[in-house]
Amino acid sequence: MHKGTDFRRALTPASPLRGAPIAVVPHSRLGRQTYDELNLTRLLSLHRVGWTAAIIALALFLTAPLALAADRIVIDDLGLKVAVKQNVQRIVSLVPTNSEMVCLLACEKLKGGTRYDEIPPELKKRVQQKLVDIVGGGFDANLEKIVQLQPDLILTNGPSQQRFAVPLKNLGYPVLSLWPRDISSLRKDFLLLGQLLAREHKAEQILDQVQGELLEVEASAKNRRRQRVYLQMWTEPLITVGRSSFPHWLVAAAGGINVFGDMPFDSGQISLEAIIQRNPEVLIFLGDQKSFAEKIKTQAGWSVIGGVRNERFCFIEERDIRRSVQFVSGLKKIHDCLFNETKTASRPAPEAN
Secondary structure (H helix, E strand, O other), rough: OOOOOOHHHHOOOOOOOOOOOOOOEEOOEEOOOHHHHHHHHHHHHEEEEEHHHHHHHHHHHOOOOOOOOOOOEEOOOOOOOEEEEEOOOOHHHHHOOHHHHHHHHHHHHEEOOOOOOOOOHHHHHHOOOOEEEEOOOOOOOOHHHHHOOOOOOEEOOOHHHHHHHHHHHOOOOEEEOOOOOOOOHHHHHHHHHHHHOOOOHHHHHHHHHHHHHHHHHHHHHOOOOOOOEEEEOOOOOOEOOOOOOHHHHHHHHHOOEEEOOOOOOOEEEHHHHHHHHOOEEEEEHHHHHHHHHHHHHHOOOHHHOHHHHHHOEEEOOOOHHHHOOHHHHHHHHHHHOOOOOOOOOOOOOOOOO
């Protein structure tokens, strides 16, 4: 990674990433059954459910979007096959980072999003103008409203949103899980969206720009001693990030070493004793944890940690470490924090009384 991450590598013929998530093949089947087989199954079950229930079920089936021969099959980040129509015009997103990526490519096609959709500015403006309907906040999606929007494609994240994805899939809607856990996955997901939205060239242009900015940060960190970093996501209980998380990659790319990089999870609860043992040189907190950072300076246990004794504290916002192709601003903040290149990076700002 530190020799220079190439965002365009996914486009090269020799790359193992090429084709995997963005392979497109003719489609005439849904799962292991064709629609003819599904129809036959329904017809054979009429005598069990009664004619009234059968008519209702048939009506739902006929009004649900069907996968046609012209549809494309793509593979999402959960390894699931999804049939997507050729001309996607109406998208509903159930997570802000997916809304952001859609809007960077074709904001006019985003018809439903979350109450936290604020980036990029064009998206926030479209939400205010009610050109994008709010369908929830990530964990409280309104399925009825989603169906009313009649989307061509629904975007979710990982396993946590499958309770919404499953019923929508059962109604026949294509649900694509974009859950990038590392930089390669993020690159692939953005290129996949570019393909599905007929914005391949625009996606490549954006990635080229990001690539250049990333290389600048990596070059700046290359010949410097790497700092041991503790990144805190929550205070009670103490929660940090592991090697499967996107913030772990950001810390590494910025020139740091995540002291909990051996934790195999995205994030997890840890003890103060474990932090003391790993003795981080720099502690990174979220912006709303400033009062916590002030308190630990004189607390037993915390005060023996090198980064606490030297007050090597940095503060970032949660949006700075999100899984987005616009990650460079957060990456630069972490880099500046590690190498004291901004006046506000190393010390917490005083809180208002």
